[in-house]
Amino acid sequence: MAITSANQLELLQTAEAVAREKMIEPELVIEAMEDSLARAAKSRYGAEMDIRVKIDRKTGNATFTRVRTVVEDDAVENYQAQLTVDQARPYLDNPQVGDVIVDQVPPVELGRIAAQSAKQVILQRVREAERDRQYEEFKDRAGTIINGVVKREEYGNIIVDVGRGEAILRRNEKIGRESYRPNDRIRAYVKDVRRESRGPQIFLSRTDPQFMAELFKMEVPEIYDGIIEIKAVARDPGSRAKIAVISYDNSIDPVGACVGMRGSRVQAVVGELQGEKIDIIPWNEDQATFLVNALQPAEVSKVVFDEEANKIEVVVPDEQLSLAIGRRGQNVRLASQLTGMDIDILTEEEESKRRQAEFNARTALFMEALDLDEFFAQLLVAEGFTDLEEVAYVDLDELLSIEGVDEGTAAELQARARDVLEARTKAALENARALGAEDSLIEFEGLTPQMVEALAKDGVKTLEDFATCADWELAGGWTTVNGQRVKDEGLLEPFDVSLEEAQTLVMTARVQLGWVDPTELEGDAEEAETADDQEAGA
Numbered sequence: 001m002a003i004t005s006a007n008q009l010e011l012l013q014t015a016e017a018v019a020r021e022k023m024i025e026p027e028l029v030i031e032a033m034e035d036s037l038a039r040a041a042k043s044r045y046g047a048e049m050d051i052r053v054k055i056d057r058k059t060g061n062a063t064f065t066r067v068r069t070v071v072e073d074d075a076v077e078n079y080q081a082q083l084t085v086d087q088a089r090p091y092l093d094n095p096q097v098g099d100v101i102v103d104q105v106p107p108v109e110l111g112r113i114a115a116q117s118a119k120q121v122i123l124q125r126v127r128e129a130e131r132d133r134q135y136e137e138f139k140d141r142a143g144t145i146i147n148g149v150v151k152r153e154e155y156g157n158i159i160v161d162v163g164r165g166e167a168i169l170r171r172n173e174k175i176g177r178e179s180y181r182p183n184d185r186i187r188a189y190v191k192d193v194r195r196e197s198r199g200p201q202i203f204l205s206r207t208d209p210q211f212m213a214e215l216f217k218m219e220v221p222e223i224y225d226g227i228i229e230i231k232a233v234a235r236d237p238g239s240r241a242k243i244a245v246i247s248y249d250n251s252i253d254p255v256g257a258c259v260g261m262r263g264s265r266v267q268a269v270v271g272e273l274q275g276e277k278i279d280i281i282p283w284n285e286d287q288a289t290f291l292v293n294a295l296q297p298a299e300v301s302k303v304v305f306d307e308e309a310n311k312i313e314v315v316v317p318d319e320q321l322s323l324a325i326g327r328r329g330q331n332v333r334l335a336s337q338l339t340g341m342d343i344d345i346l347t348e349e350e351e352s353k354r355r356q357a358e359f360n361a362r363t364a365l366f367m368e369a370l371d372l373d374e375f376f377a378q379l380l381v382a383e384g385f386t387d388l389e390e391v392a393y394v395d396l397d398e399l400l401s402i403e404g405v406d407e408g409t410a411a412e413l414q415a416r417a418r419d420v421l422e423a424r425t426k427a428a429l430e431n432a433r434a435l436g437a438e439d440s441l442i443e444f445e446g447l448t449p450q451m452v453e454a455l456a457k458d459g460v461k462t463l464e465d466f467a468t469c470a471d472w473e474l475a476g477g478w479t480t481v482n483g484q485r486v487k488d489e490g491l492l493e494p495f496d497v498s499l500e501e502a503q504t505l506v507m508t509a510r511v512q513l514g515w516v517d518p519t520e521l522e523g524d525a526e527e528a529e530t531a532d533d534q535e536a537g538a
Contacts, residue, residue, distance in 0.1 A: 016029075025129075028125070028126070028129040029125075029126060029129075030055055030057070031125070032124075032125030032126060032129075033055060034052075034053045034054065034055055034062075035053075035125065036125075037053040037055075037062060037064075038051050038052055038053045041053065041064055041105070045066070045105065046080060048078055048079075048080035048081060049066055049080045049081060050066065050067040050068070050069075050080075050081040051064060051065070051066055051067075051105070052064075052065050052066075052067055053065075062107060063104065064104065064105045064106070064107050065102050065103065065104050065105065066102070066103045066104075066105050067081070067100060067101070067102055068080075068081055068082060068083050068100070068101045068103075069081065069082050069083075069098070069099075069100055069101075070082075070083060070084070070085060070088045070092075070095050070096065070097055070098060070099040070100070070101070071083070071084065071097060072084075072097055073085070073086075083101070085097065088101060131195075131200055133164075134164060134165040134200045135193065135195050135200035137164060137165070138162075138165060138190070138193045138200060138202050139193045139195075139200075141190050141193070142190050142191070142192060142193045143189075143190065143210065143214075144189075144190055144214065145187060145188070145189055145190070145211070145214045145215070145218065146162055146167070146187070146188060146189075146190050146204070147162075147185065147186070147187050148160035148161055148162040148163075148167060148185075148186055148187075148188070148204075149161045149183060149184070149185055149186070150180045150181065150182055150183065150184040150185075150186055151166065151182060152182060153180070155171075156170075156171035157169065157170050157171055158171075158174070158180055158186070160186055160188070160204060162202065165200065165202060166202070167188075167190075167202035167203070167204050168201070168202065168203060168204065169186070169188055169204040169205070169206065170203070172207075173188075173191070173203075173204065173205040173206060173207050173208070174206055174207070175206050175207060175237045175238040175273060175274050175276070176237065176238035176239075176274060178206070178274065187272065188204035188205060188206050188211070189204065189205045189206065189208050189210060189211035189214060190202065190203075190204060191203045191204060191205040191208055206237070206273075207235065207237035207238075209233035209234060209235045209241075210233065212233055212235060212241055212243065212269065212273065212276075212278070213230045213233050213243070215268075215269045215272055215273070216230060216243065216258060216265075216269055217230075219260070219265045219266075219268050219269055220257055220258055220260075220265055222247075222252060222254075222257045223245075223258075226248070227247065227248055227249050227252060228245055228246070228247050228248070228252065228254045228257055228258070229245065229246050229248065230243060230244070230245055231244045231245065231246055231283040232244040232283065232338045232339075232340075233338075234334040234335075234337035234338040235276070235334075236330055236333070236334060237273075237276065238273070238274050238275075238276055239276060239277070239330065240276065240277045240278075240279070240330055240331075240334065241273075241276055241277070241278045241279070241334070242278075242279045242281055242294060242334045242335065242337075242338050243258070243278060243279070243280055243281065244281045244282070244283040244290070244293075244294070244338055245258055245280060245281070245282065245283060246282070246283040246284075254280075254282060254283075255280045255281075255282055258280045259280060266278055266280065279296060279334075281293045281294055281296065281338070287305070287312075287339065287341075288303040288305070290339060291303055291312060291314065291335065291339055291341075291343070294334075294335040294338045294339055295314065295316075295324055295331065295332070295335050297323060298316055298320045298323040298324035298331065299316065299317060299320050300314055300315070300316055300324075301315045301316055301317060301348055302314075302315040302351070303315075311341060311342045311343075311344065312339070312341050312342065312343050312344070313343075313344045313345075313346060313351075314343055314344070314345050314346070315346050315347070315348055315351045316345060316346075316347060316348070317347070317348055318347045318348060318349055321345065321347050324345050325345060332345055359378075359381055362377075362381045362385075362386060362387075363377045363378050363381050364377075365387070365388070366380050366381065366385075366388075366391075369388055369416075369417070369420045370388075370391070370413065370416045370417060370420070371416065379402060379404075380402075383402055388417045388420055388421055389417075389421065391413055391414065391417040392414055392417035392418045392421055393414075394414075396410055396411070396414070399413060399414070424450070425448070425449050425450070426449075428448075428449040428450045428452070428453040429442070429449040429452070429453075431453050431456075432449060432452045432453040432456045435453070435456035435457060435461070436456060436461045437452050437453075437455070437456040437461050438461055438462045438463070440462055440463035440464075441455065441456075441460070441461065441462055441463050441465075441466055444463055444466070444509065444512075445508075446504075446505050446508065447466075447505070448495070450495065451492055451495055451497075454491055454492065454494070454495075455491055455492075458491050460491070463509055463512070463513060464513065466505075466506070466509050467506060467509040467510045467513055467515060469491075469506055470506075471499050471502040471503040471506055472488060472490065472499065472502075473488075473490060473491060474490050474491050474492045474493075474497060474502035474505070474506070475490045475492060475493060475497050475498055475499045475501070475502040476488050476489055476490030476493040477490070477499065490502070
């Protein structure tokens, strides 16, 4: 193929036809043609040359030029595309480093192989432009609902035509045992859009909780307008779901607005989700109230928080236990997803037995340690005393507030408690030394003899051993294994050492040993404080 006047206009016509077919800019196709012609020219004149082609956008004329750049004498690497200042003098009046010399060269004749190579270059550039166009179009649609037509099924995955591209609905993103045939219309949630070497990948989902939230936004104008907000969503796809909503207009009931007249709005969503039952729950800032709402239709007697473990204990009447748990634990599982906390459900009888066991254990502790009769020990427990430290170091007035306790009795109680604690401390210290605990650990500020004893029993006997511990190894924590939260017991957890306190102790030990520069810690603390202030201001 030669670039002659006979086919000059064909270049522009071809570019426009390809651009129209692929729905991309004609300029991109012309640039691809220029690149392909330049490569063909290099194969004719030499690969070392810098050959450039410019196609006139009006006439289709292709101009071939050779470009050479003026460089320093010792910087010449390619003699075909670079030249020194002296070599440039015949071409330029006053050549300077960085100047460019452009010479026109004759157009090339494209043989069969060169023409085929040029065609491949153009097709490749067109494909890249098409992929970029698809990615730019769909990247901002992530998090929205899209309509499409089923094209085919591949290994259980559904390929969906979404207009200017294809999307994939994986089999684990389908509701239950949904099946689709070619040309079926489908509505799905755009979960992710990724740029990959084979083109943009659009991933759809019908099981994502946000799919249901977006459906409600389409059906309920108040949600779309921002009067009602969806605060949380939990789903067991195809079976049951819970959605928490709040209204910012006191005159509008958020639950009623989502249900609609005779259930019309919620039924539209249920129909799209293959009959999935939906519980619409009023959201509340008070976690206890919100949890009670989330466990509907079960009735809740009491809610007990364990904020450190991010856990909630819920007490329900005996006859409400199965309803609160739900079929195969569905109700409590969805309530847990909705609130973001682990939920333990106890019946009133189970909770009563546990409280009685704790009461008896504390009573026995006071009877044995303080040499008290059962009645007086029970009186202490009933007044809220849980351990010897509270009795020993509480303000004397709190003991005097107990009916029948005078100053002499209160002083005697505290003396006995302190004697027992001192004896225990002495025994713990001796036992720690016997286990091999060194003075560096025993004398470390922040650790009691009982803590040192517990550490020594686990092999932590020196300050160096302690400094290598992780904060969660000391304070304990929770790990998610196969979707279940598993408790990690901490060495100092029985002593109510929090994660932050454990971290402080470990870092102090590392500074004391010279492993960490204290100035770095101060800088980190200042940065964290600044970040907290900025977040609070935002």
